[in-house]
Amino acid sequence: MEPTVDGDYIIDNYFGFPEAVSGRELIGRGVSQAKKFGAAIERERVLSIHYDDEKAYTVTTDRREISACSIILATGIERRKPEIKNLSAFEGRGVSYCVSCDGYFFKNKRILVVGEGNYAANQACELTHYSPAVRICTMGKPIEMSRDFTVRLRQAGIALVEKRISMLKGEAGLSHVVYDSGEESEVDGLFVAIGDASSVDFARSLGIITNGNFIQVDDEQKTNAPGIFAAGDCTGGFLQISVAVGEGAAAAKSAIDYVKNICRV
Ligand SMILES: Cc1cc2nc3c(=O)[nH]c(=O)nc-3n(C[C@H](O)[C@H](O)[C@H](O)COP(=O)(O)OP(=O)(O)OC[C@H]3O[C@@H](n4cnc5c(N)ncnc54)[C@H](O)[C@@H]3O)c2cc1C
Numbered sequence: 001m002e003p004t005v006d007g008d009y010i011i012d013n014y015f016g017f018p019e020a021v022s023g024r025e026l027i028g029r030g031v032s033q034a035k036k037f038g039a040a041i042e043r044e045r046v047l048s049i050h051y052d053d054e055k056a057y058t059v060t061t062d063r064r065e066i067s068a069c070s071i072i073l074a075t076g077i078e079r080r081k082p083e084i085k086n087l088s089a090f091e092g093r094g095v096s097y098c099v100s101c102d103g104y105f106f107k108n109k110r111i112l113v114v115g116e117g118n119y120a121a122n123q124a125c126e127l128t129h130y131s132p133a134v135r136i137c138t139m140g141k142p143i144e145m146s147r148d149f150t151v152r153l154r155q156a157g158i159a160l161v162e163k164r165i166s167m168l169k170g171e172a173g174l175s176h177v178v179y180d181s182g183e184e185s186e187v188d189g190l191f192v193a194i195g196d197a198s199s200v201d202f203a204r205s206l207g208i209i210t211n212g213n214f215i216q217v218d219d220e221q222k223t224n225a226p227g228i229f230a231a232g233d234c235t236g237g238f239l240q241i242s243v244a245v246g247e248g249a250a251a252a253k254s255a256i257d258y259v260k261n262i263c264r265v
Helices: 023-036 099-106 118-127 147-156 201-205 241-262
Strands: 046-051 057-061 065-068 071-073 111-114 134-137 159-161 165-169 176-179 184-186 189-192 228-230
Touching: 046 201, 071 241, 099 118, 099 189, 111 118, 118 134, 118 147, 118 189, 228 241
Parallel strands: 071 228, 111 134, 111 189, 134 159
Antiparallel strands: 046 057, 057 065, 165 176, 176 184
């Protein structure tokens, strides 16, 4: 499936690209390369996947139904955005969605993580490796963190701010968040970590074991459902392109073996 995400960001840390490359360009190059080897690329949104009587799967997209013996789930994770008026104007200028990509750039800076759940708590804990000044803003939502995380946050000295941010301020980059009340707070880095992915919906509907919002796979990227493999961010772990690419290769090998040995093609 061709990625439908814009990939509209700059990647500094992918192997073989000493100059930064945009996500869009990387996707474009990958698509051309796959086509060169005969892959058919279809741009369709998958709506559901069901196991049918023929021991195959029916994939319903926004255009049609496709029968498949084997499927690799690689839908990434959904990164929901908070409703902050001018958020996009500060993306790459203080606003980030990826701690392992950008955390380093906020060493000893004032960091605010936006989110209300365990994902936000985990991101905030990771950010304490870079800065002691980390807080979490729930955007006025009730806190939905496990007891374990609540304890870890307290131990790490991470405060929870239960206010809603209405807009961001800054000249060269982010310098302040403005809350609904009009009150302002100094912030250099804002990491978005709202909720988690909905990409495990397919897995759940197929009875595939998940760990929270991630699909559980073995060393060969196999799920517990015959013929269904998963790779990349939707399986959790280290959410990086290099990792997703490696897992994709392992999943493809497993799917090829499965198709050769099991499927009637
Ligand atoms: C702003 C930003 C900056 C980042 N910077 C870096 C970086 O510098 N270096 C780095 O290594 N990583 C970076 N990452 C992380 C990196 O993008 C991911 O780890 C990587 O793209 C994961 O690949 P994936 O194939 O698992 O998922 P994705 O790249 O997210 O691809 C999943 C695809 O599945 C599609 N999809 C989802 N649901 C459906 C559906 N129902 N039907 C059809 N298609 C669907 C999506 O539209 C998307 O195209 C960044 C992420 C973000 C958001």
